[in-house]
Amino acid sequence: MTLDRVTPFRIEIPESALSDLKDRLQRVRLATPETVPDGSQGVERERLKELLNYWATGYDWRKLERQLNELGQFRTTIDGLGIHFLHIRSPHADATPLLLLHGWPGSFLEFLKTIGPLTDRGFHVVIPSMPGYGFSDEPTSTGWDPDRIARAYGVLMERLGYDSYLAQGGDWGGVVATRMGAQRPTGLRAIHVNFPEFLAAPPVGDDPTPEEKAALEQGGHYLAVHSGYHVVQRTRPQTIGYALADSPAGLAAWIYEKFLEWARPGILTTDEILDHISLYWFTNTGASAARLYWEYARQPLALTELDLPVGVSVFPDELMRTPRVWAERAYRDLRYFNDDIAAGGHFAALEQPELFVEELVEFTRMVSE
Template sequence: MTPDSVTPFRIDIPDTALEDLKDRLHRVRLAGRETAPDSSQGVQRERLEELLEYWATGYDWRDLERRLTELGQFRTTIDGLGLHFMHVRSPRPDATPLLLLHGWPGSFLEFLKTVGPLTEHGFHLVVPSMPGYGFSDQPASTGWDPDRIARTYGVLMRRLGYDSYLAQGGDWGGVVATRMGAQRLTGLRAIHVNFPEFLAAPPVGDDPTPEEKAALEQGSLFFAVHSGYHVVQRTRPQTIGYALTDSPAGQAAWIYEKFLDWARPDALTPDEILDHISLYWFTGTAASSARLYWEYARQPLAPTELDLPVGVSVFPDELTRTPRIWAERAYHDLRYFNDDIPAGGHFAALEQPELFVEEIVKFARTVAA
């Protein structure tokens, strides 16, 4: 196998791993019931017990494996790291290559329901697992920050033969797509984000508008109420990684909390949630995925400014709703902005695949070659 080869990859978790998971779930030891009448202390025990019971007795990981096998999985090595990705080509000869980038606690699985519609609309899809996530390798040394990941994805697209493409991302995917734009990678025509990187350091005006004030209040609420995981993962990813790698109940609670807080209760099925939890569990990537927060915290936080074409979709239940004026200040070639989407939150592609696809299609028209 040559260093730049791309090889087919088949997901096949051993039966012994499935049996070990069920054994651990049957012997789980949970903390006592919360004392608050709501979820302000974290995932409520009754909800977690229901999820764990279904994980042990009803959930079918093999069904997910079968569906993924039909789509096409691949691996390649870039910068010494094995990278996993889906690559699904559109039947249309004039299709546009589109790189779809996930975040935490999401994964490449976020985009499964959009694959068919997007390829039908004329997009060749490349959907990688972030380094340290899923079936990509876990970095063995420091330095795998968003800038390095961005360069890696540029190499991946060239290796696949794409000399002109778009990139889309939310959460960490939005950060990496932004860094790709800042690096002006060869072939990258434009980026689309549904969670801009600048939300970490908003471009606030001297006299904030009502929309800016509302967004700042949302940001303050996030850091006051929902940021415990963020503090831990950016400061002690290794320590929390031991606990989550050893306990399926702990791994489930750590991720389940985010799906409960960041999406409407009826937006996701138990199977969709457990697909993600199981992916983190079977690949043992609790620590390696969390280290991306640690890497990011060691980079200087500078204002976001991009000159290439950018599109922004603001879903109504996002953690912070991006004001248009912030997008205009950060992106000097803002081609598309929509904050009038009827539904969807942080996991937009997973929650509202039809609306997500619609946003991508409308954005792509503004940057058509």
């Protein structure tokens, strides 16, 4: 088999793994209750207990597995690493190839509800799992930073035969899409982001506008309240990785907290959240996913300026809302900017698939004129 071969892939988690998970959940030992009447110390004990009970007795992994196996799943080896991806072609002959890139604690599952609408609206969809995430291989040496991932995705799209395509991402996906924009691989026409990389180091003006000040205030709140996971994963991913690999309760709490805090309450179903948690559990990728933060922390923190066409969609419940002026400072060819979207937060495609699709349709129209 040649290394550049693309092979079909099916998910077949053994029954023994499901039984082991259930056994661990039945023997879980939880921390004592929080000493506050809210989630300010982390996920409340009773809330987590309820989630774990449903995971053990009501959740059906096989339902998700069947759904995924009915889609076009594949794997290919790029730069020595096996990459898993979905590839679903549109029935429209003139469809636009679209690369969709996920972040943490999300996965390729974030985009499932957008696949049908996107292919119906004229997109061929490619959704890879980040290296170290899901069913992609786990890097066994250092160096798989966003730049290397971006280069690998350029190879992926070329290998699939796409000589003209768009890339979209949020969270880590936004970082990787941005690096692809800087690298300009053959065929990449434009990128769209819903969480720009520059939010890690905003291009603030000497005299910040009211919109900039509001965004900086949001950023300060994030650092003060939500960033504990980030500090741990960028400094000690291996240490937290042991807990994430050994304890389903620990993994669930680590991920559940973010879905609770970063999405509007009630917008995601318990099954949707457990789909992601289960994916991390069955693939044992808690540590390898966390190492991406460690890799990124070893790169210089600088503004990546882009010359190719860029679109930015700012969803209202995002952790830090992008002011237009920041996008204009980073992107010399800002073709699309929308900060007037009705709903949606950090997991935009999962929370509001219809609105997410509309953003991509409009952006594509703008870059195709």
